[in-house]
Amino acid sequence: MSLTLVERFLRGLEVSPDRPAVRIGSDVVTYREAHDTASRWAGSLMADGSPRTVGVLAGKSTTSYVGLLAVLYAGATVVPLLPHFPAALTRWMIKLAGVETLIVDERGLAVLPEITDRDTSFRVLDTGGFADRFPTIPVTSHPVISAPVPVAPSDQAYILFTSGSTGVPKGVPISHGSFTHYFELQDRRCDFGPDDVISQTFDLNFDCGIHVVFSAWGAGATVQTVPPSAYRDLPAFLAEHGITVWYSTPSGIWMAREMGGLDKGALDGLRWSFFAGEALRCQDAADWQAAAPGSKVENLYGPTELTITVCRHRWSGEESERRGVNGTVPIGQVHEAHDFRLVTEQGQRSSVEGELWVTGPQMATGYLDPADEEGRFVDLDGRRWYRTGDRVRARPDGELAYIGRLDSQVKVHGWRVELAEVDHVVRECDGVRGAVTVTRTALHGTELVVFYTGDEVPETVLAAGVRAVLPDSILPRRYVHLAAFPLNSNRKVDRIALRERAAGLAG
Structure with missing residues (x-):
């Protein structure tokens, strides 16, 4: 069944109304509480006018999670922003995305004076009684909306910004339809349920963080944030909070290992383990599997422009090692309904090795600034393709192995x-x-x-x-x-x- 992001939360609300939707330290918000608050905030945003793009400037707080939901309830586009980012960068993101309204927590409120300049004007939803400090939108005491605003598949759900590792971050608008396809595929293979607790090691401006939120909320499960201090004794933290699904970058594995947290069977409460964002080493996957023997371990691959991830590989020990390159786990097969091609440096299509190009329903239509699209989005053979910039090798069965970034091959x-x-x-x-x-x-x-x-x-x-x-x-x-x-x-x-x-x- 195809569900929008809001419908995923509503499904979770139906099966787990009084269970935690998110836990952050000692702060807990149930599904019912999140729904009621998001409805009030969405109604307040809409009473002030029909919002188009709303920024959520917040740290790891309940405000950030309820704020994301409220913006989606209002049928607007949400832009996650982080208070610890440089003020000039945040100001640039706000302007590029066309943000006119912000939802902030205490940390976001503290940095607003640095972000504001004479060319930047926005209103702030008054969720915490700070109407005397900035132009605000009052929060009503009762929901103005009886139900979330319906959206079309082509409507923008999120604007996320790339990490900017090679320059200025690019704004990537992602549609409701792209998210729907991604999570529909996930639901077919993952048996998440109300008793699951899913780790949140990511910030919400990172697409992997969106994966965690709506994977949990679509199943009535709990999002459990993981502070850096948890790695001092990860087995104890997972056991204390009942975490059954783990998701992090591969760097999380060596952080746990350095602290002695990967002893055999130490993570035996895990049912699923996902890694993305970096190349996953075979040795790291093997060590994690030994510590979490009851867990399915998957390597996920995909840039923001292809909606969270677009390939996956299930770790299978020696077979995975044999299929990988340079000691890394394969990235697997491209999601169904997508097409891919490998392109050589000479621009020729290859059946063996080359830059990975992908097209399909998860692909963003482009960047906020069309000038950024040159060299990344390509119109060819009547279709629009995204060039990942990653070199991969293909097996006859269509499974892909990651070799490296194009710019990781250098001349010396x-x-x-x-x-x-x-x-x-x-x-x-x-x-x-x-x-x-x-x-x-x-x-x-x-x-x-x-x-x-x-x-x-x-x-x-x-x-x-x-x-x-x-x-x-x-x-x-x-x-x-x-x-x-x-x-x-x-x-x-x-x-x-x-x-x-x-x-x-x-x-």
Whole structure:
């Protein structure tokens, strides 16, 4: 049955009216409470006029979750915004998305003066009695709407912004129809129910965070936020809160491992485990499976432009290892009703390897700024395609293996170097847990720097391993040991920070 995002919540409300819809620390909001509050807020927004685009500027608070629901109830487009982002960036996002109304929590309220300028005007829904501080929309005491506003599949549900790892973030409008197709496929294979508790390790401006919310709400399950401190003893945290479904970036695995949380059977309460946002290493998947023996482990792949994820692979031990590349888990098959093609550097279609292009019902129609679409959205053969920028390898059965970003293949003194391959070789050295290779500019041209975690290993040992894939003349200039990789706001390895650190190294 195809359901909109709002209809997914209403299904959860029907089966779990008095169960928690979301738990954040000691704060709990039931489905009934979330519905009643969202109805009041939506009615208040509509009493002030028909809102088109509403920003939710909030941290990890109940306001952020109820606010998202209220905007959708009002039939408007929601733009999740984070208080800890630079004020200038948030101001730019607000202007680009056309946000005229904000829902804020205390953290959002605190940063509003920094965001506001003479060219930025908006009204704030008065959810907390701050009418004397900003132009506000009063909240009525009773719902003005008897039911959520109906929407069409082509209507915008969310505007999410890409991470901006290669420049200024791009605004991606995602339709209700795209979300409907995504969650319909998920419902067919996942048996989530009211007794499930689903981990929320993501912020709500990240598409994976949207996955968690509406996976839970469509089943009447509970969203349980996971603070960074939980990794100090992840098994205890999961047991205390009854978490049955885990979802994080692969970085969450090594965070748990570093704290001793991946002992065999330590996570035996999990039924499902999902990882996305970064390449998933086979060793990490195996370690997690051993700690969570009763869990189905899936590797999910997909950029924001293709609505959360568009490929999946179920971990199957040695078979998955055999199908992967450079020690990473395959990304699996493209979702049904979609088509894909692999395109070589010469622009030719390949049946074996190339850049992954995808088209289908989950694809965004473009960016908020059409100027950003060049090189990403392509009209070909009567269809519009999205170029992912990822190099993949295809098996005869249609399953795909991730090789790396197109920009991860670099030239060093005329040699083509696949950075992911260097990472893999370094990780194979005894004592090494993780490895990330970056480039830096030197007087004699481009050179490589490897950052790694685990035991500190002599550079001669690491270099000996890398010689298997690189000639001596272009071996990495430095091997830098780290206690842990830096993470960005989405808890992915922060490669920009590593490149900046590499540029500042002596020698």
